[in-house]
Amino acid sequence: MRRTVRRAAGFASGVAQGRRGRSALALAFCRAVAGCAAIVAVAAALCPLAASATSAAPEEGGDFVRVGLYYGEKAPASCTVYSESGFILGVMANGGFQEGMPLPAYTQLTFSVNGGYTAVHAEGVLVSDDFGGGNCVMPYDYASGGLVQYEKGAFYRGGLSFAASTGNRLTVVNYLSAEAYLYGVIDAEMGYKSPLEALKAQAVVARSFAAGNAGLHGDDGFDLCTTTHCQVYRGYGGEHAETNAAVDGTAGIKLYHQGQAASGYYFKNSGGHTQNSEDVWNGKEAYLRGVRDEYAPEYAWSWTASTRELRAKLAESGRDPGEIRSVSISARNVNGSVRTLKISGAAGAVTLEKEQIRTVLGATAIKSLRFTLNDGAQAPSDVYVTDGTFTGKIQAEAFAVSAGADAARPLLVKDARFQGASALSEPGGAGAGTGESASGESIVFSGNGYGHGVGMPQDSAIEMAKQGFTYAEIINKYFTDVEIRQ
Numbered sequence: 196m197r198r199t200v201r202r203a204a205g206f207a208s209g210v211a212q213g214r215r216g217r218s219a220l221a222l223a224f225c226r227a228v229a230g231c232a233a234i235v236a237v238a239a240a241l242c243p244l245a246a247s248a249t250s251a252a253p254e255e256g257g258d259f260v261r262v263g264l265y266y267g268e269k270a271p272a273s274c275t276v277y278s279e280s281g282f283i284l285g286v287m288a289n290g291g292f293q294e295g296m297p298l299p300a301y302t303q304l305t306f307s308v309n310g311g312y313t314a315v316h317a318e319g320v321l322v323s324d325d326f327g328g329g330n331c332v333m334p335y336d337y338a339s340g341g342l343v344q345y346e347k348g349a350f351y352r353g354g355l356s357f358a359a360s361t362g363n364r365l366t367v368v369n370y371l372s373a374e375a376y377l378y379g380v381i382d383a384e385m386g387y388k389s390p391l392e393a394l395k396a397q398a399v400v401a402r403s404f405a406a407g408n409a410g411l412h413g414d415d416g417f418d419l420c421t422t423t424h425c426q427v428y429r430g431y432g433g434e435h436a437e438t439n440a441a442v443d444g445t446a447g448i449k450l451y452h453q454g455q456a457a458s459g460y461y462f463k464n465s466g467g468h469t470q471n472s473e474d475v476w477n478g479k480e481a482y483l484r485g486v487r488d489e490y491a492p493e494y495a496w497s498w499t500a501s502t503r504e505l506r507a508k509l510a511e512s513g514r515d516p517g518e519i520r521s522v523s524i525s526a527r528n529v530n531g532s533v534r535t536l537k538i539s540g541a542a543g544a545v546t547l548e549k550e551q552i553r554t555v556l557g558a559t560a561i562k563s564l565r566f567t568l569n570d571g572a573q574a575p576s577d578v579y580v581t582d583g584t585f586t587g588k589i590q591a592e593a594f595a596v597s598a599g600a601d602a603a604r605p606l607l608v609k610d611a612r613f614q615g616a617s618a619l620s621e622p623g624g625a626g627a628g629t630g631e632s633a634s635g636e637s638i639v640f641s642g643n644g645y646g647h648g649v650g651m652p653q654d655s656a657i658e659m660a661k662q663g664f665t666y667a668e669i670i671n672k673y674f675t676d677v678e679i680r681q
């Protein structure tokens with residue numbers, strides 16, 4: 196049993212009597228929520244709030260999502276939230292919010308951790324020192340679209356929960372309906388200025404992703420994170436009329452394959468062909484087939500990496516082939532994209548498969564698996580210049596310096612020293628190579644497209660919408676044999 200009865204009296208005198216006459220029984224509800232057996236019985240007997248607690252959904256639908264806002268290293272030790280309409284404390288339960296203690300008189304609440312328990316203060320007065328697991332605080336007007344603000348920063352629909360996590364920190368989770376969650380996703384993922392039918396396709400696919408990946412972060416106590424790892428979510432501040440209209444215009448509509456809910460996947464640009472799921476990840480899904488993509492806008496990319504840089508990337512992932520001598524594509528998949536990349540070094544060879552190639556070497560460097568290899572021109576190396584007093588390093592990856600007198604004059608450079616390379620080359624130039632293998636001091640990866648390649652390419656969805664296709668036609672182009680329905 197923890198120290199709450201004494202605090203209960205403090206709450207009653209400090210909050211209830213001083214404000215709107217809430218009785219101390221309200222606190223008893225909090226204890227019931229916290230799961231303390233002895234208090235639960237008392238609460239049930241005495242507290243009308245606990246006895247009459249009802250599930251309520253802030254939006255139509257009933258599907259709720261737990262979005263991790265701050266967790267792990269970013270989890271705060273304490274935080275304050277704001278709502279102009281006041282608050283209601285309760286719990287996340289059975290796909291809805293179970294109302295507990297109303298606190299309409301308070302516009303700010305502070306949460307902190309003490310001894311592994313979440314404490315709640317209302318403008319300095321302790322409301323509960325064990326706001327238990329599954330706790331949730333909603334704005335008092337949540338049923339009519341009220342917002343809660345986190346730390347004078349972002350506003351959120353739905354409610355926030357604060358679970359005590361390791362190191363006396365709070366895992367902050369936004370608990371809200373799936374539809375309200377999507378309001379905060381679509382612009383971040385596609386941009387509100389995209390055509391409506393593309394935004395609607397994005398909404399359906401994102402909704403299907405959220406439904407199919409609930410619990411992805413279950414070990415951390417929530418469903419989805421706010422980054423590209425899951426889907427980018429910016430809360431109320433990320434909403435636009437256009438993207439909300441796309442969500443509302445497809446309310447509850449998701450993807451199904453042979454009667455089963457299907458997860459939605461998407462990415463930026465296909466480079467002309469999308470991918471079979473098993474050619475990127477491990478699982479084969481019949482509705483995630485690679486298709487020729489005639490709507491893909493050109494998206495060419497090139498990445499020149501020194502062998503030293505490649506080796507460092509491999510080492511970061513626990514692989515080290517020694518000094519790298521060559522890189523080769525040992526297998527391509529049926530769609531022509533890279534399946535296996537072999538990196539040979541002085542101490543052996545490292546083989547990377549499918550999407551592992553991007554996760555190990557950098558998914559923003561190797562933008563897609565649709566690439567070829569070429570020898571880099573001789574690697575640019577560090578260049579130092581001096582005016583005789585100061586010496587500085589030129590901060591550029593690629594550069595060219597002319598030996599001509601005209602070029603030298605305006606630089607006022609008295610001395611330049613080149614480290615590591617005996618000569619310099621044209622920036623970004625590519626030397627000889629077959630496209631399938633490369634060697635030398637640097638390797639040039641040249642490709643098309645951006646992203647994992649599975650499911651709907653967003654650039655193509657936008658292009659199809661511009662050409663007059665509906666969101667259902669867009670989805671049917673990139674997902675095989677799917678039903679699009681509520």
Ligand SMILES: [Zn+2]
Nearest residue numbers: 419420424425
């Ligand atoms: Zn995630």
